[in-house]
Amino acid sequence: MVNPGGAYLGADLYTVDVEVEAGASLLLTTQSATKIYRTPGSYAEQRMSLVLGEGAQLELAPDQLIAYREASYRQNTHITVHPASSLLMAEVITPGWSPDGSSFRYEELRLRNEIHVAGTDGDGTHGTELLALDNLLIRPPLGDVTGMGFMEGFSHLGSLIVVDDRVDQALADELNALTAGRDAYTGVSLTDTVSGTTGLILRSLSNSTEELNHVLGACTALLRERWYGQAPLNLRKY
Amino acid sequence: MPNTRTSPASAEAGRGYRLALQQLTDSALPTGAFAHSLGFETYIHRGLVHDEATFGTWLHAFVAQQLTYSDALAMRFLYDGAELAGLDAHLSAQLLPRQLREASTKMGGRLIEIGTEVFPSAELEAYRTLVSGGRAAGHQPLAFAVVAHSLEVPFEEALAAYLFATVTSLTQNAVRAIPLGQNAGQRVLRGAHDAVAAAVGQVRHLGWDDFGAVSPGLEISQMRHERQRARMFMS
Numbered sequence: 001m002v003n004p005g006g007a008y009l010g011a012d013l014y015t016v017d018v019e020v021e022a023g024a025s026l027l028l029t030t031q032s033a034t035k036i037y038r039t040p041g042s043y044a045e046q047r048m049s050l051v052l053g054e055g056a057q058l059e060l061a062p063d064q065l066i067a068y069r070e071a072s073y074r075q076n077t078h079i080t081v082h083p084a085s086s087l088l089m090a091e092v093i094t095p096g097w098s099p100d101g102s103s104f105r106y107e108e109l110r111l112r113n114e115i116h117v118a119g120t121d122g123d124g125t126h127g128t129e130l131l132a133l134d135n136l137l138i139r140p141p142l143g144d145v146t147g148m149g150f151m152e153g154f155s156h157l158g159s160l161i162v163v164d165d166r167v168d169q170a171l172a173d174e175l176n177a178l179t180a181g182r183d184a185y186t187g188v189s190l191t192d193t194v195s196g197t198t199g200l201i202l203r204s205l206s207n208s209t210e211e212l213n214h215v216l217g218a219c220t221a222l223l224r225e226r227w228y229g230q231a232p233l234n235l236r237k238y
Numbered sequence: 239m240p241n242t243r244t245s246p247a248s249a250e251a252g253r254g255y256r257l258a259l260q261q262l263t264d265s266a267l268p269t270g271a272f273a274h275s276l277g278f279e280t281y282i283h284r285g286l287v288h289d290e291a292t293f294g295t296w297l298h299a300f301v302a303q304q305l306t307y308s309d310a311l312a313m314r315f316l317y318d319g320a321e322l323a324g325l326d327a328h329l330s331a332q333l334l335p336r337q338l339r340e341a342s343t344k345m346g347g348r349l350i351e352i353g354t355e356v357f358p359s360a361e362l363e364a365y366r367t368l369v370s371g372g373r374a375a376g377h378q379p380l381a382f383a384v385v386a387h388s389l390e391v392p393f394e395e396a397l398a399a400y401l402f403a404t405v406t407s408l409t410q411n412a413v414r415a416i417p418l419g420q421n422a423g424q425r426v427l428r429g430a431h432d433a434v435a436a437a438v439g440q441v442r443h444l445g446w447d448d449f450g451a452v453s454p455g456l457e458i459s460q461m462r463h464e465r466q467r468a469r470m471f472m473s
Contacts, residue, residue, distance in 0.1 A: 110447065129327070130328065133331040136451065143302075147299075148292075148295055148455070151453075159454075186458065187461025191331070
């Protein structure tokens, strides 16, 4: 996806609808970092809808998010997976950018991922069940977001979500072991199993995009190799 | 008098729920809260929580994040009339650290059992039926809100009581685990009054988009607790 006009501005609304049909596979990335410029009195918004059919595979690997001074941004991603589809999504959020070099000068970042599992009957008429609700809200003007109980003294946040019927506790422990030794503070846990599929959530705090890309990249490389026989992701964008 | 709010019968009812609320929020209520740190044991393990001041810092973050964006908001949606099974599913979906989800349903299950015996109501029976039929998980804040609502406890009173009861059991656990002196524990509790009041005020302004917006630091620490070797607590 090409980020239009260089950056998102106030009152911008981008809607992205993607459907990966049964048996198809898609790697979706951005051309460069997603930048949010000042949005005085308003906010920029992205609404994304992702639907995965039976046996579909989607890897979502956008570049990092950078919110500039006085920026507000809302990102809503609504995902419907099939019990037999495979989803991999990784994201890195930076502390933003300001002219004087200080961090967390933006107004507000909201990133919300809502993941549903479609009914197994496959006729599209039955309801979906909620699997995971991953909600991030950072509002630096309202109080310290850098300390204990929030960013724990770190500046960058990475997250990885995997939804696949092969996700289990052994995999969670294995990915957790891969993150050891990195200069990042990482946790891994599992959602409940819904309609036969399970979500794995990895969150990681660090002080650089590069370090988080190493953590997330090591995990996605393992899954790509094991599940799809694919080499580690190398997008060679720069 | 048509205005029943000021009638003697209603004042009587008010006194009735006060004792019920006291019983429900007593730290001796056997829900198993003594077994859960809800993530602070990870901070003790890392040496970041080690005395009255550092535990107070963690507790304030926990009230402002976890208890506000998850528990308090769930209770408000219930009082606002949200559909119970859907609300329960939302809580399961947004409690991403597994141990937090299990803590909520373990204590919630006990609260439903106790409530069924001592404060039975049609509302609680409906929740119990959803849980026993596998259509709901049975989360602690919802079980509490269902009972409080059936007893006609006003929302903000029920919420403040629930939040302070949670803060109290966490502080008692910290007194044992860190350890802190008993008087230090009481000072931490007094210091938490403002945080609880702020959470009650804050939740009025939040909506569905805010539900589950717990800080990444708390969540990672709760997740890491799963793999901590020596531990006193189940979460």
